[in-house]
Amino acid sequence: MPVLSEVLKNKMKGLYYNNRLILPFQGIFLKIIVDDEIIMDFSPGSKHIYIKEIGEYVDIYFKEYKHLKDAVTKFEAIKMVVVEKGKDVFDFKNHKKIVIYLKEKHEVTIEETDDDILFIE
Numbered sequence: 001m002p003v004l005s006e007v008l009k010n011k012m013k014g015l016y017y018n019n020r021l022i023l024p025f026q027g028i029f030l031k032i033i034v035d036d037e038i039i040m041d042f043s044p045g046s047k048h049i050y051i052k053e054i055g056e057y058v059d060i061y062f063k064e065y066k067h068l069k070d071a072v073t074k075f076e077a078i079k080m081v082v083v084e085k086g087k088d089v090f091d092f093k094n095h096k097k098i099v100i101y102l103k104e105k106h107e108v109t110i111e112e113t114d115d116d117i118l119f120i121e
Helices: 004-009
Strands: 013-017 020-023 027-034 037-039 049-054 057-062 078-084 095-102 107-112
Touching: 004 078, 004 095, 004 107, 020 107, 027 057
Parallel strands: none
Antiparallel strands: 013 020, 013 107, 020 057, 027 037, 027 078, 049 057, 078 095, 095 107
16 A cells, blocks of 8 residues: 555655545545635534545545536645554654645646645634
């Protein structure tokens, strides 16, 4: 199973279809920002998001959007704070700030950023 650090190092890609984001790693999601919405409720009853781990990847369904492409322009990104599966969630050094860019043909790129300005609540 690829871990987040390998995905970032090897510039592995993900996919998106309608309101579904498919990422090639598993992790603990602490915060997701789409458009101007900050999502931190990842409980099964969340009205915003549903996350499901399947095999070596994770599916993220954004319940409030029919098509992610309509909510995220090519100049914007989905922003996340994620802890790699198996790492200590309580150690802030393990909190990875990543950005997801929606590209053509349902492809997404995954990049790490140190830019705190993107993640201010």
